[in-house]
Amino acid sequence: MPADSYGGSPALRDPALHVLGLLPAEVEYADVRVVNRTHELVLVELAGPGDVVYEESVGLGVRVLVDGQWGFAATHRLDSRGLSEAVRQAVGQARAAGSGPPVRLGEPVTTRTRWASPMIQDPFRAPLSDKLDLLSSVVDEARTAGPQVQRIEASMDFFRDEKVFANTEGALIEQSVTESGAGLVVYASNGDDVQRRSYPQAVPRNIRGQRGDFATAGYEHIPTLRLPDEAARVASEAVALLTAPECPDETTTLVVSGSQLALLLHECAGHPMEADRALGTEASLAGGTYASPERLGSFQFGAPIVSVYADATIPGALGSYGYDDEGVPAQRTQLVRDGVFVGYLSGRESAAALGEQSSGAARADGWQRVPLVRMTNLCLEPGDSSLAEMVAGTKRGVLVDMTKSVSIDDQRLSFRLGAEAGWEIRDGKLGRLLKNCSYSGVTPRFWARCDALGGPDEFRVHGIPSCNKGEPLQVAHIGHGTVPARFREVQVGIR
The missing domain is CATH 3.30.2290.10 (PmbA/TldD superfamily)
Incomplete structure (x- = not known):
């Protein structure tokens, strides 16, 4: 239409x-x-x-x-x-x-x-x-x-x-x-x-x-x-x-598929950079955030190749719309630029409290709920590598795909993600299928170890209709634009 x-x-x-x-x-x-x-x-x-x-x-x-x-x-x-x-x-x-x-x-x-x-x-x-x-x-x-x-x-x-x-x-x-x-x-x-x-x-x-x-x-x-x-x-x-070997417990190179990176980005960058959370409104349910206002413009989120934005104007993406539930136009907002935390997702109230203009991200789950700051299409800007090149350039590591479990602390720092499937990487080639793979890290340290990102040809926006937030609970429909990524010196192991 x-x-x-x-x-x-x-x-x-x-x-x-x-x-x-x-x-x-x-x-x-x-x-x-x-x-x-x-x-x-x-x-x-x-x-x-x-x-x-x-x-x-x-x-x-x-x-x-x-x-x-x-x-x-x-x-x-x-x-x-x-x-x-x-x-x-x-x-x-x-x-x-x-x-x-x-x-x-x-x-x-x-x-x-x-x-x-x-x-x-x-x-x-x-x-x-x-x-x-x-x-x-x-x-x-x-x-x-x-x-x-x-x-x-x-x-x-x-x-x-x-x-x-x-x-x-x-x-x-x-x-x-x-x-x-x-x-x-x-x-x-x-x-x-x-x-x-x-x-x-x-x-x-x-x-x-x-x-x-x-x-x-x-x-x-x-x-x-x-x-x-x-x-x-x-x-x-x-x-x-069922008969695959368990993921080894070691510190190694980790290659993350774009599909799993969607949830990793969601937890490490999306929720922490919601302005209402930064102002304390989520403290009773889901905690706070490392992305506090005094760190805006100076906090090193990740490596210089890492940039993150939210864009509610991407045609066809699940987090796209014309206007948010406060009447503010959909727009693109930079959250991380060259590894540095530079912006928030916000609504009118939270933006005004920070001396900014709303990013048009206030949405309500139906008519019976108040608008909250919600992710739109949270995207990782592509790099210049590819999944094949990342694997070929890895002597020893693990490739993981699809999220099976996730946990993260109330400041969105220490996390552990479990994957549905993994594959060992040996001498630049994919090897055995591995089960029960998980990996852990601390958000800024983990993202600082990102040394390769897939290029524009591998960029895809994943539509996920199940983001939870608020009291009473509200469910938002969001998108995550990602590419495969490689991280050095990551702790992997059995979930």
């Missing part, structure tokens, strides 16, 4: 404008979001169809500032009585908030526009039979790996958010964002061990659906993933891992 063809929805727009007309004079600022969210999950398992789920949710959230303090309320009732009650609750909450430092929002947001993500084929109109047939063929291919294949999940998920944002500064923004994705996970067991392989992206926890690779696109994204073509290989590797 081209952006200029999206006509908006009076059913969403009218309640937003009605709420603005209900605000009492004491409200200094208010914004309203009305969201119609649709989700479809199609899951096929080894024993047959697992789930077909269709969900739709419509509601409104209103946020107000009274005496410099926030109040928020949400409702699924979009009639006059429901909207009036939401305003009353939000204003009452703001009045009761106390007398803390007043909230500042920086420059006003006054945009009036409509925007829709590009889409060729509406995924919600694609026949369910086609989806089931494709996933069934994926499962059939995967089961050819033999009786040790104990569990297969092949799934598709489709999301659409139609939303209206309006505020007391004059903004009125209508958006429609459609997202599509699919993936496969295979578990093999021999009675003594269980191993898994995923494609085309892994999730380091046990969830149903929302696996694989996602894009801000229509159903046309699904065939590009080539799930039936890869299923037999993925399952065969899961079986082979």
Whole structure:
């Protein structure tokens, strides 16, 4: 759907404008979001169809500032009585908030526009039979790996958010964002061990659906993933891992595939460089960050070849949109330049507290949540090497692929990642398959040892719809643009 063809929805727009007309004079600022969210999950398992789920949710959230303090309320009732009650609750909450430092929002947001993500084929109109047939063929291919294949999940998920944002500064923004994705996970067991392989992206926890690779696109994204073509290989590797030797416990050269580097970048650079975390708002749930404001512009995050940016304007990437949930345009923000920490992801409030302008990264998980600073498309700038050259230039090391587990301390410094699969590197060549590989490090020391990055031809944005943050918990859909990378003197071992 081209952006200029999206006509908006009076059913969403009218309640937003009605709420603005209900605000009492004491409200200094208010914004309203009305969201119609649709989700479809199609899951096929080894024993047959697992789930077909269709969900739709419509509601409104209103946020107000009274005496410099926030109040928020949400409702699924979009009639006059429901909207009036939401305003009353939000204003009452703001009045009761106390007398803390007043909230500042920086420059006003006054945009009036409509925007829709590009889409060729509406995924919600694609026949369910086609989806089931494709996933069934994926499962059939995967089961050819033999009786040790104990569990297969092949799934598709489709999301659409139609939303209206309006505020007391004059903004009125209508958006429609459609997202599509699919993936496969295979578990093999021999009675003594269980191993898994995923494609085309892994999730380091046990969830149903929302696996694989996602894009801000229509159903046309699904065939590009080539799930039936890869299923037999993925399952065969899961079986082979059962008899593979354990990863050696040693300090060695580590080569990380682009798919696993996505989560490494996410934990080491993405979450630490969210401005609200740097200001202490995540302390009770997920801790703080090494990327404190006094280190901005001077902290050495990594080697000079390492540069990281967030870009919500990449066409088709899962973390792309037109405007965030505070009405700020999507944009590109540099976070690390030539190894030095130089910027934050931010919303209006956190940016103003730092004396900056919002980076347009405030997003809410639906109508019933407040906007938080969230990653968009977090990207590692490519280098001038390649995966083949990194392996060829390594005398002894390990190549790891796909994330199986992750842990990191509350300052985002000390971490350990486990991989689904590894391969030994000996004298510039890939050797044996290895199982239960993990590696650990301290963020700035680890990234300082990065000595090679894949080039632009290997750059790929991985769409991951499962980033958790906040209390109550919110889930964001994000992208990670990565290339393979090599790190020297890394501790690897058994998970």
